Amino acid sequence: MQPDPQDTSGLAEPRVLIVGLGMIGGSLARALRAAGFEGEIVACDRDAIEIARGLEMGVIDDGGTSLAALVPRSSLIVLAVPVLAMEGVLHALAPLLDDQVVTDVGSTKQAIRDAARRVFGGLPPTMVLGHPIAGSEKSGVAASDASLYRRHKVILTPEADTDPVALMRVRAMWIACGAEVLEMTIERHDEVLARTSHLPHLLAFSLVDTLARQDERLEIFRYAAGGFRDFTRIAGSDPVMWRDIFTANRTALLNALDDFENGIAGLRAAIAADDQDALLATLDRASHARHYFDTLLNKTRYQTMEPRNVRYRVSPGGSVSGSIRVPGDKSISHRxxxxxxxxxxxxxxxxxxxxxxxxxxxxxxREMGVAIEGPHQGRVTIHGVGMHGLQKPAGPLYVGNAGTAMRLFAGLLAGQAFDTELTGDASLTRRPMGRVADPLRLMGAVIETADGQRPPLRIKGGQQLEGIAYDMPMASAQVKSCLLLAGLYAEGETRVREPAPTRDHTERMLNGFGYPVHRQDDVAWLEGGGRLSAGPIDVPSDISSATFFLVAAAITPGSDLILEHVGVNPTRIGVINILKAMGADLELLDEHEVGGEPVANIRIRYVPLQGIDIPAEQVPLAIDEFPALFIAAANAAGTTRLRGAEELRVKESDRLQAMADGLQALGVEATLYEDGIDIVGRGGGQDEDGPSYGGGQIDSLGDHRIAMAFTIAGLRAGDEIVIDDCANVATSFPGFVDLARRVGLQLDEEG
Ligand SMILES: O=C(O)C1=C[C@@H](OP(=O)(O)O)[C@@H](O)[C@H](O)C1
Ligand SMILES: C=C(OP(=O)(O)O)C(=O)O
Known part of the structure; x- marks a missing residue:
């Protein structure tokens, strides 16, 4: 939660003493003042000129050069002197301290704890070490800034015996300044800061110094523009402060420097050897890393129950018309x-x-060393590394919300020479992985899972896999694909029998890359040890995304919509078959093949729908389309019955339950079964144009398809539908809201 910068209720100090009135200490004083802090703010600095300036600027109420005069009536003391000056200040403070709470703002923490141990015999419980992650290359109180800490992080490093009240008071001070307060151990703080702050400062100082000592330095500096200026801004920082930090955090900084030197050596070697792919792999990974890690950090917050609640508000009614192209197919994009x-x-x-x-x-x-350019407007260039060219990633591979990624990766990584770990978001962490881990183990893979065969998956590398013949207990393209990918690395044949046809994109694409995959009846198989040769891939639009608009048009009187360039692979067109069986007016135009996958434009016009018993063989062919199809059912005349769809319970949410709950919230009768649902449609009444059901509040449970299904339900609702937890629509359908508005939905996005 963002702290309220105006909230100073937790801060009841009569007098705050800032020791060291530089830019950091001065900014603290000004931030407290700006937040309406009513106590006294005083400062001590050995430089009387800084104190005079602080008084003149109105930053402090009182100040001087002697601690003895200022400590006694203060309640909270903030040490804002350079790290190596801390010990001297602590010595001077020791005889003066009474029950004051002491904190600091130093950039390293172990050195300060060591100093406190030498002075006090241990870190006093009333001393709470801290570090605001904010600063500037400028120094002195004149450079202070009241907003320096606003929305910045402050790390506090309490120890086991830290006084909780002292901790609370220091926390209250930073919250009043608008900061976000985090806690971590002293050791962790120093390691993290060595990498994120100390190393970059060291590099900036070093680069500027190196160039400044060269003969043509004037020329270099004269022409040095953007890059040099951006990279070296921090080299203008206070030298004493940074000497102290580098000295105080020596061990962690040297470790960070070792890693950096390895990285630089790799780049040097790539340049020397004219290895453009290696160079691009590193540059590309780096150029995407900042954005990616931002997303990842948001996810982490999301998991820890601070959801980024994107809410959709759908006004009732609207019509659906036009010609649109939805984004590319998710299954094919992964592959x-x-x-x-x-x-x-x-x-x-x-x-x-x-x-x-x-x-x-x-x-x-990218994390496994593959050079990938893009994406730029759907274009991606992949510099293949060959079957054995992947490199061990530096840490766990995080695949977010994507079941497909985790299960296909499990197969692919089981055959690598190195160990890996696969992790995902909260939803993915609840999904079953035994369905891939068990057969992979039969092939000789070594995989550890968490309880209940859930993620994370720890996959041991260096195992020689053996081909198996596997009868899948469920119709799953992910399991089939996982085993075929492992089969590429296995000795002999890997055969997978499916109880019902499932999407065959893996088989088609392998064949397209010159790797033979055979099929006879319900068995697909391949022989391990082959090679893939690169070729162009044209990803059609995703029929699973198109489905939301197919259903939107199918339920809304007057609609006439064309969906362009949609993938209509026979193993994916359950939704077309089911909508047609319900009576929908739907035709495929301009059918042709691109890169081994059939595509077509789909035209759909409104006609009243009938409820049906969904044929069992259509279930795997429409597995992701059911949330939207249930909305079609709710608008049809009569009951629609679905059975044999227990797989819906282990998707991003339990989709049977989530849809039943949502439909009931709108007033639609829905009866749940272990493997299906009956939905009593509200269509076929006298007033074919009137609403089919009411409005209501829906929890999408973070499941993209539940969110989008209830969005289109709004077209036939009698009142507003509000859908919570919609951020994950971005997992499969970026731009959904804009496209929905373009075809005629009245939809607002909040949060
Ligand atoms: O192979 C794939 O790309 C997918 C297979 C299906 O999962 P299952 O294999 O679990 O049915 C589907 O639900 C998922 O969205 C994508
Ligand atoms: C089930 C889905 O995807 P995944 O299994 O890849 O998370 C889906 O997109 O509906």
Whole structure:
């Protein structure tokens, strides 16, 4: 939660003493004042001129050069002197301290704790070490800034015996300044800061110094523009302060420097050897890393129950018309990156889905050393590394919300020479992974899971896999694909029998990359040990995304909509078959094939729908489309019955339950079964144009498809539908809100 910068209620200090009135201490004083702090603010500095300036600027109420005069009536003391000056200040303070709470703002923490131990025999419980992660290259009280800490992080490093009241008081001070207060151990703080702050400062100082000592230095500085200026701004920082920090955090800084030297050596070698792919892999990884880690950090907050609540507000009514193209197919986008990375040569992809799920797959390959350019407007260029060219990633591979990524990666990584760990967001962490881990173990893979065979997955590298013949207990394209990908690395044949046809994009794309995959009846198989050769991939629009608009048009009188360039692979068109069986007026135009996948434009016009018993064989062919199809059912005449769909319970949410709850909230009768649902449609009444159900509040449970299904339900609602927890729509359908508005929905997005 963002602290209220005006809230000083937790801060009841009669007098705050700031020791060291520089830019950091001065900014603290000004921030407290600006927040309406009513106590006294005094400062001590050995430089009387700084104190005089502080008084003149109105930053402090009183001040001087002697601690003895200022400590006694103060309640909270903030040490804002350079790190190596701390020990001297602590010595001077020791005889003066009574029950004051003491804190500091030093950039390293172990050195200050060591100093306190030498002075006091231990870190006193009333001393709370802290560090605001804010600053500037400027110094002195004249450079102070009342907003320096606003929305910045302050790290406090309490110890086991720190007085909780002291901690609370220091925390209250920073919250009053508008900061976000975090806690971590002293050791962790020093390691983190060595990498994120101390190393970059060291590099900036070093680069400027190196260039400044060269003969043509004037020329260098004269022409040094953007890059040099950006990179070296911090080299103008206070030398004493930074000498102290580098000295005080010696061990952690040297470790960070070692890592950096390895990285630089790698780049040097790549340049020397004219290894453009290696160079691009590093540059690309770096250029995307900042954005990616921001997203990742948001996810972490999301998991820890501070949801980024994106809320949709759908006004009732609207019509649906036009001609639109929805984003690229998610299943094919994942596979394009995976196979492109393992291929020999360069794979050009167009139509790539720039959604969070497929971007997670892309990032994971970057972390395994693959050079990938883009995405730029759906174009991605993958510099394949060959079947054995992946490198061990530095840490766990985080695949967010994407079940497909985790399960396909499990197969692919089981055959690598190195260990890996796969992690995901809260929803993915609840999903079953035994369905891939068990058969992979039969192939000889070594995989550890968390309780209940859930993520994270720890996959041991260096195992020789053996082909197996596996009868899948459920119709799952993810399991089939996982085993086929592991089969690429296995000895002999890997055969997978599916109880019902499932999407066959993996088989098609492998064949397209020159790797033979055979099929006879319900069995697909391949022989391990082959090679993939790169080729272009044109990703069609995702029929699962198109479905929301197909249903929107199917339920809204007067609608006439064309969805362009949609993938209509026979293993994906359950939604078309089911809508047609319900009576929808739907036709495929301009059917043709791109890169081994059939595509078409789909035209759909409104006619009243009938409820049906959904044929069992259509279930796997429409597995992701059911949330939207349930909305079609709610608008049809009569009851729609679905059975044999227990897989819906283990998607991003329990989709049977989530949809039943939502439909009931709108006033639609829905009866749940273990493997399905009956929905009593509200269509077929006298007033064909009137609303089918009411409005209401829906919890999407963070499931993109639940969120989008209830959005289109708004077209036939009698009142507003408000849908919570919609941020994950971005996993599969970036731009959904804009497109929905474009075809005629009245939709607002909040948060
Ligand atoms: O292979 C794939 O790309 C997918 C397979 C399906 O999952 P299951 O294999 O679990 O049915 C589907 O729900 C998912 O969205 C994508
Ligand atoms: C189930 C889905 O995806 P995944 O399994 O990849 O999370 C989906 O997109 O509906």
């Amino acid at each position: 394009a990156i995976m196979l492109g990375a393992l291929a020999e040569g360069v794979t050009q992809v167009q139509g790539f889905l720039e959604g969070e799920d497929s971007l997670a797959t892309l990032q994971a390959f």
